[in-house]
Amino acid sequence: METPPTATAIDPEDHPLESAEQLAEELAELVRMGDDADLSQYVEQLEPREAARAVCELSDEDEARLLERLIPQQASALLIDVPEVEAVEAVAALPPETSAAIIQHMPSNKQADLVSALADDEADAILAEMSPTDAIKLQQLVSYDPDTAGGLMQTEVLAFRESSTVAQILQRLRSDAGRFRQLDIQYAYVVARGRKLVGVLRLRDLLLADDSATAGELMIEDPIALDAQTPIAELDEFFDDHAFLGVPVVEAGGRLLGVVTRAAVDEQSQSNAERDYRLAMGVVQEEIRTMPTLKRSRLRLSWLSVNILLNVVAASVIAGFQNTLEQVIALAVFLPIISDMSGCSGNQAVAVSMRELSLGLIEPRELWRVWRKEFTVGILNGLALGILLGAVGWWYAGNPWLGVVVAVALGTNTLVAVLIGSSLPLILKARGVDPALASGPILTTVTDMCGFFLVLGLATVMLEYLV
Amino acid sequence: METPPTATAIDPEDHPLESAEQLAEELAELVRMGDDADLSQYVEQLEPREAARAVCELSDEDEARLLERLIPQQASALLIDVPEVEAVEAVAALPPETSAAIIQHMPSNKQADLVSALADDEADAILAEMSPTDAIKLQQLVSYDPDTAGGLMQTEVLAFRESSTVAQILQRLRSDAGRFRQLDIQYAYVVARGRKLVGVLRLRDLLLADDSATAGELMIEDPIALDAQTPIAELDEFFDDHAFLGVPVVEAGGRLLGVVTRAAVDEQSQSNAERDYRLAMGVVQEEIRTMPTLKRSRLRLSWLSVNILLNVVAASVIAGFQNTLEQVIALAVFLPIISDMSGCSGNQAVAVSMRELSLGLIEPRELWRVWRKEFTVGILNGLALGILLGAVGWWYAGNPWLGVVVAVALGTNTLVAVLIGSSLPLILKARGVDPALASGPILTTVTDMCGFFLVLGLATVMLEYLV
Numbered sequence: 001m002e003t004p005p006t007a008t009a010i011d012p013e014d015h016p017l018e019s020a021e022q023l024a025e026e027l028a029e030l031v032r033m034g035d036d037a038d039l040s041q042y043v044e045q046l047e048p049r050e051a052a053r054a055v056c057e058l059s060d061e062d063e064a065r066l067l068e069r070l071i072p073q074q075a076s077a078l079l080i081d082v083p084e085v086e087a088v089e090a091v092a093a094l095p096p097e098t099s100a101a102i103i104q105h106m107p108s109n110k111q112a113d114l115v116s117a118l119a120d121d122e123a124d125a126i127l128a129e130m131s132p133t134d135a136i137k138l139q140q141l142v143s144y145d146p147d148t149a150g151g152l153m154q155t156e157v158l159a160f161r162e163s164s165t166v167a168q169i170l171q172r173l174r175s176d177a178g179r180f181r182q183l184d185i186q187y188a189y190v191v192a193r194g195r196k197l198v199g200v201l202r203l204r205d206l207l208l209a210d211d212s213a214t215a216g217e218l219m220i221e222d223p224i225a226l227d228a229q230t231p232i233a234e235l236d237e238f239f240d241d242h243a244f245l246g247v248p249v250v251e252a253g254g255r256l257l258g259v260v261t262r263a264a265v266d267e268q269s270q271s272n273a274e275r276d277y278r279l280a281m282g283v284v285q286e287e288i289r290t291m292p293t294l295k296r297s298r299l300r301l302s303w304l305s306v307n308i309l310l311n312v313v314a315a316s317v318i319a320g321f322q323n324t325l326e327q328v329i330a331l332a333v334f335l336p337i338i339s340d341m342s343g344c345s346g347n348q349a350v351a352v353s354m355r356e357l358s359l360g361l362i363e364p365r366e367l368w369r370v371w372r373k374e375f376t377v378g379i380l381n382g383l384a385l386g387i388l389l390g391a392v393g394w395w396y397a398g399n400p401w402l403g404v405v406v407a408v409a410l411g412t413n414t415l416v417a418v419l420i421g422s423s424l425p426l427i428l429k430a431r432g433v434d435p436a437l438a439s440g441p442i443l444t445t446v447t448d449m450c451g452f453f454l455v456l457g458l459a460t461v462m463l464e465y466l467v
Numbered sequence: 468m469e470t471p472p473t474a475t476a477i478d479p480e481d482h483p484l485e486s487a488e489q490l491a492e493e494l495a496e497l498v499r500m501g502d503d504a505d506l507s508q509y510v511e512q513l514e515p516r517e518a519a520r521a522v523c524e525l526s527d528e529d530e531a532r533l534l535e536r537l538i539p540q541q542a543s544a545l546l547i548d549v550p551e552v553e554a555v556e557a558v559a560a561l562p563p564e565t566s567a568a569i570i571q572h573m574p575s576n577k578q579a580d581l582v583s584a585l586a587d588d589e590a591d592a593i594l595a596e597m598s599p600t601d602a603i604k605l606q607q608l609v610s611y612d613p614d615t616a617g618g619l620m621q622t623e624v625l626a627f628r629e630s631s632t633v634a635q636i637l638q639r640l641r642s643d644a645g646r647f648r649q650l651d652i653q654y655a656y657v658v659a660r661g662r663k664l665v666g667v668l669r670l671r672d673l674l675l676a677d678d679s680a681t682a683g684e685l686m687i688e689d690p691i692a693l694d695a696q697t698p699i700a701e702l703d704e705f706f707d708d709h710a711f712l713g714v715p716v717v718e719a720g721g722r723l724l725g726v727v728t729r730a731a732v733d734e735q736s737q738s739n740a741e742r743d744y745r746l747a748m749g750v751v752q753e754e755i756r757t758m759p760t761l762k763r764s765r766l767r768l769s770w771l772s773v774n775i776l777l778n779v780v781a782a783s784v785i786a787g788f789q790n791t792l793e794q795v796i797a798l799a800v801f802l803p804i805i806s807d808m809s810g811c812s813g814n815q816a817v818a819v820s821m822r823e824l825s826l827g828l829i830e831p832r833e834l835w836r837v838w839r840k841e842f843t844v845g846i847l848n849g850l851a852l853g854i855l856l857g858a859v860g861w862w863y864a865g866n867p868w869l870g871v872v873v874a875v876a877l878g879t880n881t882l883v884a885v886l887i888g889s890s891l892p893l894i895l896k897a898r899g900v901d902p903a904l905a906s907g908p909i910l911t912t913v914t915d916m917c918g919f920f921l922v923l924g925l926a927t928v929m930l931e932y933l934v
Binding site: 047048049081237240241262263266267269270273274276277278280281282283286287288289293294296297300301303304305307308311312314315316318319322325326329330331332333334335336337339340341343344345347348350351352354355356359361362370373374376377380381384385388389392396444448452 | 514515516548704707708729730733734736737740741743744745747748749750753754755756760761763764767768770771772774775778779781782783785786789792793796797798799800801802803804806807808810811812814815817818819821822823826828829837840841843844847848851852855856859863911915919
């Protein structure tokens, strides 16, 4: 964050997708024919995002060859900008020693993200290629939930003893300038024995201080620090309430573990929101249309095939009432409406629970609170929608009893849908299942079955009034 | 962003929802009974987010009374942290002169967000209470698309002439310290006649320079600047590629308009992603369960009532084939499946187009490109899903022809759904309609109608093989 704006003219260029395809072709040619220096130079002159996109266009083999031929620093810089799923695939495809060398050049939080996304045996193979100290540190990081301070922190911090002088600190900063440049460093920390955090140094104060002043004299004592378990909702709130660029992370005894930056929290919140949207729309893994067709088809089918089976299960309820349907064929018109509308009502409740969870406003155990709040809304909306559809049913069939059947069925099922929809994210989260992925399909299967059963069951009971 | 970490202990407190309700009660009591000083002091000691949540819990009357009784600075600080919809309602409810006074204490980008969200007559009434210069400036800001550099920039920048000395600049900084503190200022800009941007000053360099040095000597010449029309996708990419905290915004001739910060871009991207999710799930306006029940019911119904009408329209296709249905009642089992599955396939394509739009990978006019890419996936997935459901149909009805009918209908409709789903966001965006809001309902209505027509139409044509 500290790099100064450098001389370049106004820059309103656009990057149409075609250019990524072109770059990928040029890159693929260099990978296959050029020498290492040419390749390295070519990658160097690309903008990071441009380079990342071109890498995504490469075939898996070309991508592996590229990463092996670059020096580890360069390969690591490239992978940091690539979407995580793509980076994970790439790392898994390389020999473990190459992967280990590349990963060790990444910031600690990126290392942890990548390793925790790998299959266990792949991760173990890569960890085995690292020094035992590095491997243990990394395993420790991987153990944190990615949506907590521990999971979001970088462990690369500047930490000094109270007795360190400004001259010593500046010396250390200068010698490591290259490494710290890319690490968003704004503060240095002062630690006592056992790495216990005792103070914060602003880099600004260092610049203005006398060379012989000590860290202990310049530091701000008793700094704010957050526990490694602090969830992202609270981190978000923390950075809203405080104008800091980063906050130190400590474990129970006050030992300094790392620093969480505002940028890391913002990035994770944004990617969580994007992920919720993607999963709500049935896209299980990020898809860009330049990806190979077969892969895109396969990714989409992985979701659709589960859905079609659930749909068949739900529709089997209809099959059980074939006799009623034959006698009151008008009901067939209302089945898809009841199915779709209950899904809509339930999804709204899912979304509100997801939002309250991500804001830290509810805990997974507060089911009762949520139900109480949804019950009233479910009754009101069930009444409104039931009456509306009931009127349509009466008018369409010319029989008020058909109106009653669809009204009661939709009204009741609306209440069922909001109660189930609101509680699913809480229940799934408490059981460690991803609520964004599972809420939709489970919800619609249950509400479909329940809705079909209600309308056809009621119709069967009232059959004499309907025919 | 420049405020230093100050002395406070470790802070792992949690904010359960109950506390917001309690705070709101205490606040409401003070609003009704306490004097202005007590009220002001009470608000002052709350954390910003805590205060914002309590305000959301207040009744509309108490909220208005609170904002009127606080001094404008304090009211403005409070409203900045409240969700935008809530802030807009509050401002609209106040007398225009009070609203104007409060709004004028906000940073320029917040002013613009708020005013552009107001109804035209309310906005005009408030602008009429401002000085003509301020009103014109604000109107200018409101005219930018909120997803561009112009819409995201703050106009409060530090700008100096080349001849200004360090002593003069530092003097200005100190005198305005309070105002600049909350503005994320990291750089100052050097402008020539007509406010044309000619250089950037790092605040860090100022601190180390001689008092008599001039801005012209210290500045970095020809700084990177972005045009006011730069879309958010490019801003996102810019901050990924450059380690800056902010970038100056200029208009065509190079005149300095303001600065876009990394934080503003991140915040907007996050809120766009959250909004996409919310709308995809049918929540048209942010809902928190502590809001009044009637309001929550009304907000949800505003979406559901449109949906139920569209559903009735789509289902009317089924009514037209009552005769066929009566003879092949098994078809009733497959109607909801075809409706739901086509919706799923179409939604996936919507999500991929939304993502590519937000990444700046496609332009709204690139329909042909998108169709070409979707056609192959649509054929593949249509084949897979069609064959699967066809097999179920054959097995269920014991008649291969019923299998053929549902297979062809679902297969064809899958292709239709991905072609429509992928193009809707582009078409809507090109026409200035919100793609996130409109894609879902339009898509499912069209695919439902098309799917029902395909399966029932085919069945009618092949009736002799089915009965």
